[in-house]
Amino acid sequence: MRIPFIAGNWKMFKTVHEAVVFVKELKSVVKDVADVEIVVAPPFTAVHAVAEAARNSNIGVAAQDLYWEREGAFTGEVSAPMIKEAGAEYVIIGHSERRRLFGETDATVNRKIVAAIGANLASIVCVGESLEERERDETLAVLDRQIKDGLDRLTAEQVADLVIAYEPVWAIGTGRNATAAQAGEAHAHIRTRLRQWFGGDAADHCHVIYGGSVKPDNIRELIAEPDVDGALVGGASLDVRGFGDIVNKSRQAAV
Numbered sequence: 001m002r003i004p005f006i007a008g009n010w011k012m013f014k015t016v017h018e019a020v021v022f023v024k025e026l027k028s029v030v031k032d033v034a035d036v037e038i039v040v041a042p043p044f045t046a047v048h049a050v051a052e053a054a055r056n057s058n059i060g061v062a063a064q065d066l067y068w069e070r071e072g073a074f075t076g077e078v079s080a081p082m083i084k085e086a087g088a089e090y091v092i093i094g095h096s097e098r099r100r101l102f103g104e105t106d107a108t109v110n111r112k113i114v115a116a117i118g119a120n121l122a123s124i125v126c127v128g129e130s131l132e133e134r135e136r137d138e139t140l141a142v143l144d145r146q147i148k149d150g151l152d153r154l155t156a157e158q159v160a161d162l163v164i165a166y167e168p169v170w171a172i173g174t175g176r177n178a179t180a181a182q183a184g185e186a187h188a189h190i191r192t193r194l195r196q197w198f199g200g201d202a203a204d205h206c207h208v209i210y211g212g213s214v215k216p217d218n219i220r221e222l223i224a225e226p227d228v229d230g231a232l233v234g235g236a237s238l239d240v241r242g243f244g245d246i247v248n249k250s251r252q253a254a255v
Contacts, residue, residue: 004223004250005163005207005230007039007062007124008237009092019046022240023053029244033058036251037207037230039090039124040237044078051087062090062124065098068111080119091116092232094126094150096169106149113150117158124163124232125150126211127190131170139168140189147193159198160205164190165232171212172234180218183210184225191227216245220253 014022019042030038041062042050051061063086067077083091093116094109109125116123127146129139143166151159166186168178178186187208195203210222211232222228230250237243 002205002207002229003035003037004253005037005039005209006233006243006247006250007041007090007092007163007165007209007231008233008243009041009062009064009095009211010043010238011064011097011234012043013238014042014046016046016049019043019050020053023050023059025240026059026244027054027057029240030058030247033247033251036247038247041090041092044083044086047083047088048086060089061087062092063088063121064092064095066091066093066112066115066121068108068115070115080115080121084119084121088121090122090124090163092124092126092165094146096126096128096167096172099126100169106146109146109150110152113154113162117154122161122163124165124209126165126167126232128165128167128169128186128212134168134170139186143186143189144193147190148197151198154198156198156202159194159202163207163209164194165209165211166190167211167232178210178212180221180225180228183212183222183228187225187227214246216242216249219246219249223250223253 039060039062041064063083066080070079093112098104113123129142133142190208207229209230210228214231214233215236
């Protein structure tokens with residue numbers, strides 16, 4: 001059975017000191033939570049310090065991106081083995097901001113997932129449509145393309161270990177969010193495609209989570225949808241009490 005998966009993506013916020021203070025406080029807020037997978041994704045500079053601060057706790061650590069080569073002349077990039085050595089267990093791949101601002105494509109998403117698997121990092125793979133694509137009624141076609149191309153050549157066992165984050169691009173950092181029904185429809189479609197293309201076990205084990213202006217006041221309604229397994233939280237994850245509230249409310253909603 002899938003338990004709720006709540007990840008906080010801090011984006012380009014928090015110094016090393018601020019990140020460590022946050023995690024130490026979060027540990028006390030969620031110390032009794034055993035039925036939610038909790039992950040925080042600090043900037044690269046804070047991954048190691050956060051991993052040390054979270055050691056022996058119920059908080060996992062993710063990097064926000066990676067490069068697919070193991071090493072080489074790639075100024076400014078960070079490889080999967082480097083991230084793993086720094087203490088991360090997860091990595092976010094294909095976030096809408098990476099796609100929109102930095103040219104991420106389904107092909108590069110695929111290469112990054114393969115690199116993450118090779119380093120024993122669990123991938124949080126982001127998919128989702130733009131406002132223009134939704135208005136043209138292309139949401140499901142966009143999801144099909146991103147899943148088919150992004151997960152190309154992966155085995156069913158590898159897909160089962162993924163976390164797929166549906167994030168409608170029009171709801172990222174805008175204060176707008178998909179309704180629970182809209183999120184539920186997209187998540188159900190993703191699960192159906194996973195079942196068709198990778199089999200029942202992969203579809204049943206893969207977490208499909210929602211990302212798009214998730215807050216304490218909408219997490220219960222979102223996670224009540226049968227195929228919504230949790231959330232990739234952006235701005236609301238920067239406040240330790242608010243993030244802890246999201247964790248606890250997702251726990252209650254899943255009961």
